[in-house]
Amino acid sequence: MPLIAIxxxxxxxxxxxxxxxxxxxxxxxxFLLQFVFFGQAVLGGRYxxxxxxxxxxxxxxxxALVGYVLWWLSVSPMEAYVWGIRRELQRGxxxxxxxxxxxxxxxxxxxxxxxxxxxxxxxxxVFAFGILIFGISLTFSILxxxxxxxxxxxxxxxxxxxxxxxxxxxxxxxxxxxxxxxxAMLFFSGVFFPLxxxxxxxxxxxxxxxxxxxxxxxxGIFVGKTYAEIAPSITWxxxxxxxxxxxxxxxxxxxxxxxxVMGYGGY
Amino acid sequence: MYAIEVSxxxxxxxxxxxxxxxxxxxxxxxxxxxxxVKKGELFGLLGPNGAGKTTTIKILTTLLEPSGGTAKIxxxxxxxxxxxxxxxxxxxxxxxxxxxxxxxxxxxxKYFARIYxxxxxxxxxxxxxxxxxxxxxxxxxxxxxxxxxxxxxxLAIAKALINDPEVLFLDExxxxxxxxxxxxxxxxxxxxVDEQKKTVLLTTHYMAEAEELCDRIAIIDHGKIIALxxxxxLKKLVKGExxxxxxxxxxxxxxxxxxxxxxxxxxxxxxRGITTLRGQITEEDLPKVVELLVKSGARILSVEQKEPTLExxxxxxxxxxxxx
Ligand SMILES: Nc1ncnc2c1ncn2[C@@H]1O[C@H](COP(=O)(O)OP(=O)(O)OP(=O)(O)O)[C@@H](O)[C@H]1O
Ligand SMILES: [Mg+2]
Numbered sequence: 001m002p003l004i005a006i007x008x009x010x011x012x013x014x015x016x017x018x019x020x021x022x023x024x025x026x027x028x029x030x031f032l033l034q035f036v037f038f039g040q041a042v043l044g045g046r047y048x049x050x051x052x053x054x055x056x057x058x059x060x061x062x063x064a065l066v067g068y069v070l071w072w073l074s075v076s077p078m079e080a081y082v083w084g085i086r087r088e089l090q091r092g093x094x095x096x097x098x099x100x101x102x103x104x105x106x107x108x109x110x111x112x113x114x115x116x117x118x119x120x121x122x123x124x125x126v127f128a129f130g131i132l133i134f135g136i137s138l139t140f141s142i143l144x145x146x147x148x149x150x151x152x153x154x155x156x157x158x159x160x161x162x163x164x165x166x167x168x169x170x171x172x173x174x175x176x177x178x179x180x181x182x183x184a185m186l187f188f189s190g191v192f193f194p195l196x197x198x199x200x201x202x203x204x205x206x207x208x209x210x211x212x213x214x215x216x217x218x219x220g221i222f223v224g225k226t227y228a229e230i231a232p233s234i235t236w237x238x239x240x241x242x243x244x245x246x247x248x249x250x251x252x253x254x255x256x257x258x259x260x261v262m263g264y265g266g267y
Numbered sequence: 268m269y270a271i272e273v274s275x276x277x278x279x280x281x282x283x284x285x286x287x288x289x290x291x292x293x294x295x296x297x298x299x300x301x302x303x304v305k306k307g308e309l310f311g312l313l314g315p316n317g318a319g320k321t322t323t324i325k326i327l328t329t330l331l332e333p334s335g336g337t338a339k340i341x342x343x344x345x346x347x348x349x350x351x352x353x354x355x356x357x358x359x360x361x362x363x364x365x366x367x368x369x370x371x372x373x374x375x376x377k378y379f380a381r382i383y384x385x386x387x388x389x390x391x392x393x394x395x396x397x398x399x400x401x402x403x404x405x406x407x408x409x410x411x412x413x414x415x416x417x418x419x420x421x422l423a424i425a426k427a428l429i430n431d432p433e434v435l436f437l438d439e440x441x442x443x444x445x446x447x448x449x450x451x452x453x454x455x456x457x458x459x460v461d462e463q464k465k466t467v468l469l470t471t472h473y474m475a476e477a478e479e480l481c482d483r484i485a486i487i488d489h490g491k492i493i494a495l496x497x498x499x500x501l502k503k504l505v506k507g508e509x510x511x512x513x514x515x516x517x518x519x520x521x522x523x524x525x526x527x528x529x530x531x532x533x534x535x536x537x538x539r540g541i542t543t544l545r546g547q548i549t550e551e552d553l554p555k556v557v558e559l560l561v562k563s564g565a566r567i568l569s570v571e572q573k574e575p576t577l578e579x580x581x582x583x584x585x586x587x588x589x590x591x
Contacts (some may be wrong), residue, residue, distance in 0.1 A: 005381030013369045091364045096426075099328055099360075101353040102382040170284060260332040262281060263325065 002102045006110030007117065010084075014118050021122075028072065028126040035192050036064050036134070054194045056223045061134035066222060067191035067215050069123045069130075070153065073116065074189075074211040075182045077161025080115035081108070082178040085168045095264050104256065105249075108165045112158055142221055149217045149230075152237050156210035159244030166248075166255030169264070185211055210240045268342050270434050270466035271304035271327065277335035278322050278490075296322045298490035299336065304468060304483075306433075309460045311481035312470040313577070315587070319490040320470035321361055324438050327468070328358045340434060354383075357427040358436035363419050363443065365426075368412035372403050372422050375411060376429060383430040397425040401455070417448025424455065435459065437469040441476060453480055474577035486581060493584050498577065505575040505583055508547040512573050513557075515565040518542040528556055529586040533578070541568065546582055547575075 015021060039060055040046055052058025057066075085108070088094035097107055131138055167174055186192065188202055189211040195203055206212040217233035227234065279293035297319040304310040312320045325331035327338055329349040338345045340352045359365070366375050376394045385393060398404040401421040411419060420440065427435060440456065441449040457480060459465045471477050477484050478498045485495040494501055512533070517540060520532070530546035542565075548556050557567060573579075582588060 002382045002384070005378055009367070009370065009374070009378045012374065013367065016369060092360060092362050093365060093367060095330055095360055096365045096379075097382065098330060099353060099358055100379065100382040101350050101384060107382070257332075258285060260330075261285060263331055 002106060003110045003113070006107065007114045010111065010114030011118065014114075024122055025125050028122055029129055032065070032068050032126060032130060035068060036061050036130075039064055039192055051194060054196050055190075055219065056225075057219055059136070061130065062136050062222060063219065064192055065127065065130040065134070065136065066219050067189075069127050070215050070218060071186055071189065071191045071211060072123055072126075073119055074153070074157045074160070074214065075185065076116045076119040077112035077158045078164050078178060078182070079161075080112040081161055081165040081168050082175055084111050084115060085165065086173060086175065089169070089172060089264060092265060098264060105252070108162070108252075109158070112161055112165075116154060116158070145221050145227075146218050149214065149221065149234070149237075152234070152241070153210060153214035153217075156214065156237050156241045156244060159241055159248050160210050162248030163244065163251055166252035169259045170255040170262075185209060188212075189215060191215065207236065208240070210237060210244070213237045213240070268306075269303045269339075270306045270308070270341060271302075271310070271468060272339040273303070273323075273327070273336070274301045274338070275299045275336035276301070276323070276326065276333055276338055278319070278326060278331065279334045280322075293334075296490055297326070297333075300485075300487065300490070300492045301336075302485050302492065302495060304466060306466050307460065307464045309457070309467045309469070309480060309482045311477040311484040312468065312487050313472065313474060313477040313484050313581075314470070314487035315472055317489075318472075318487045320472075320487060321438055322490075323487075324358065324436050324468070324470060328356060328436050329353060354430065355432060356434045356436065357430055357432040359420075359423045359427045359438065359440055361438040361442070363416055365423055366411055366419070369410060371408045371410055372398060372414075372425075373407040375422065376426060379426050379429050385430065393429070393431075397428055400428075401425045402451075415445075415448075417444050417451070420444055420448065420452060421455075424452070428459075432465070434466045434468070437467060439470055439472070441471070441473065449476075456480060474581065478577050484577070486577075486584065488581075488585055494580065501577060501580050502575055505547060505579045508575065508579075508583075509549055509553075510573040510575045510579050511546065511548045511553065512571045513544045513560070514568040514571075515542050515544065515560060516540050516568060518544070518560075518565045519563065526556075526559065528552065529582055530556075531582045531586065531588040533588050545573070545579070545588070547579060 043051070043060055046060055047058050048060055049058060051060060051063060055063065057063040085094065098104060130136065164178065188206045189209050190206065195206055213233040213236040217230045217237070220230040220233070276297055277299050278297040279295045281291045281293055283289070283291045285291050300323065312323060314320050322331065326333045327340060327345065329345050329352055341355055343352045345352060370378070373394060376397065377390065380390045380394060395404065398407050401424055403418060403421055403425065406418070411422060414422065437456065441452050444452065453476065456467060456469065460467055481498065483495065483497050484501060485492045494504065528546055528548055530544045532542055533545045534543035557570065560567060578588060
C-alpha cells in the first residue's frame with residue numbers, strides 16, 4: 001500500500017534524530033506550562049467557579065490540557081501541508097513523487113496522516129506529563145470513551161487541513177498566514193478560556209471550526225457526560241467532516257489545475 | 268508507433284498566479300516544437316540556458332500542462348492518459364535534491380518502488396539489482412546526504428529505473444558531476460539503450476556530450492528547434508567551412524555586434540584579458556576579420572584552424588555559443 005509507504009518514510013525521517021523528537025516534546029511541554037500558569041494567574045487560582053459554571057470544568061489545568069492537546073492535533077494536518085509540502089516543493093522531491101503513478105490526493109493524505117501520527121505520539125507524551133504534573137484524575141473509561149470522538153475529530157481535522165494543501169501548491173509559501181490562523185484558532189475555539197466571554201460574532205464563527213466541537217465533546221466526556229449529552233457536538237463534527245472533505249477536495253482540484261500551468265517547482 | 272511524438276507543442280508560463288478574472292502576462296518558453304523519437308533511440312535536446320529543455324521534459328513527463336499542441340508517449344496522450352504514461356516512463360529531474368537525503372539509498376528505492384506499485388515479491392530483488400548496477404550496493408544503508416554528488420546522481424538513475432520504464436527522460440544528467448562520474452553516467456545511459464533497448468530522451472547543454480552520446484539531436488534555442496539530425500548530419504551543416512579560433516587581447520563585445528560575420532566568444536580569461544573567438548570564416552574573409560578586430564582596438568594573439576564541432580553548428584545557426 002503506497003499510503004503505508006508514505007507514513008513509513010515520514011516516520012523514519014522524523015524519528016531518525018532522537019534529539020529533534022526530544023526538542024519537539026520539550027517545546028510542546030513548555031508551551032503548555034506557559035498557558036496553564038498564565039491562565040491560572042489571570043483566574044487567581046487553579047479552580048474557577050466561573051469556568052465551572054460556563055463550561056462544566058472548573059479545574060483550569062484539566063480544561064486547558066484537553067484544549068491544548070486537541071488544538072495541537074487539529075493544526076497537524078494543516079502544518080503537514082503548509083510546511084511539509086513546502087519543504088518538498090523547495091527541494092524538488094515533490095515533483096519526483098508527482099511523477100509516479102500514485103494519485104496526488106493519496107500522496108497528500110499520506111503526508112497529513114504521517115504528521116498526525118507523529119503529533120499524536122508527541123501529544124501522548126505531553127498529555128501524560130500534564131496529567132502527572134497537575135495531578136489530574138483520569139479514569140480508563142474516560143480515555144476509552146474519548147477515543148471514538150478523537151477519531152471523528154481526526155477525520156474533521158484532515159478535511160480542514162486539506163483546504164491548505166491546494167493553497168500551498170498554488171501559492172508555495174503561506175507559512176506566516178497559516179501561523180496567524182493557527183493562533184487565531186487558539187482564541188476562537190475556546191482552548192484556553194471559555195468561548196462565551198467572546199463577542200457573539202466570534203462565537204458564531206467558532207462553530208465552523210472542527211476544533212471547537214471536538215474540544216467541547218471531549219471536555220464533556222471528562223466531566224462524565226454521556227454521548228447523548230454531547231450529541232450536538234458530535235453532529236456538528238459529522239457535518240464538518242463532510243463539508244471540509246468536499247470543500248477541501250474541490251478547492252484542491254482547482255488549485256491543482258492552476259499549479260499545473262505554473263509548474264510545481266519554481267522559486 | 269513512436270516512443271515519443273511531439274507536435275506543435277507550446278508552453279507559456281504566467282508571470283503571476285493566473286486566477287480567474289485576473290489579467291496576467293505570459294512568458295513563452297516553448298514556441299511550437301515538433302519531433303518524433305523512435306523506440307530504442309537515444310534522443311538529445313541540446314540548447315543553452317533557458318532554451319526550454321526542462322519545460323519540454325516536464326510537459327512530456329505529465330508534470331506540466333502545455334499551452335498548445337499535442338504529445339504522445341508510447342501512443343498515450345499526455346493530457347488524457349497521464350497515469351498510463353507515468354507507469355511506463357520515469358525521469359531523472361534536474362538538480363541534486365530529487366530524492367530524500369535523510370533516507371538511505373535502499374529506503375529511497377523501497378519508497379519509490381511502493382509508489383510505483385511494484386509488486387512486493389519483486390521489490391527486494393529489483394532494488395538489489397539496481398543498486399548493484401549503479402555501484403551503490405556496498406553503500407546501500409548510508410544516508411543519501413553523505414553521498415557525493417556523483418553517487419546521488421547514480422541513485423537518481425537507479426530510482427528512474429525502478430519501474431523498468433520503456434521511456435526514460437533525463438534532464439541534464441551530468442550537470443555538476445566530476446569528470447569520472449560524468450563518464451560513468453554517459454556510458455551507463457548508452458548501455459541502457461544498447462543492451463536494454465530503452466528509449467531515452469535527454470537534455471544537455473554540453474555539445475560534446477550530445478555528439479558522443481545521442482543517435483539524433485534536436486538543437487533548441489529560445490523555445491524553438493532550429494536543427495534536428497544525427498550528429499554527423501548536423502556537422503554537415505558546417506562541413507567544408509573553415510572554422511577559425513582567434514585569441515585576442517583587449518576585446519570589447521560592443522564592437523563585435525557590428526560584425527558582418529557570426530563570431531562567438533567561446534572562452535574568456537578575465538584575469539589575463541584574453542578572449543577566444545570562434546566562427547566560420549573563409550580564407551578570403553580572414554584578413555578582413557583580422558583587420559576589423561585590430562581596428563576595434565583588439566590585439567591578435569593567435570589565429571588557428573579548427574575541426575568543426577556541434578558548437579560551430581550552433582554558432583552558425585544563432586551567432587552565439589551555447590554558453591551565452
Ligand atoms: N515555473 C516557471 N515559471 C515561469 N517561468 C519559467 C518557469 N520555468 C521556466 N521558466 C522560464 O522558461 C524559460 C525556459 O526555461 P527552461 O527551464 O525550460 O530552460 P532550460 O533549457 O531547461 O534551461 P537550463 O539550461 O537553465 O536548465 C526560461 O526563460 C525560464 O526563465
Ligand atoms: Mg533546464
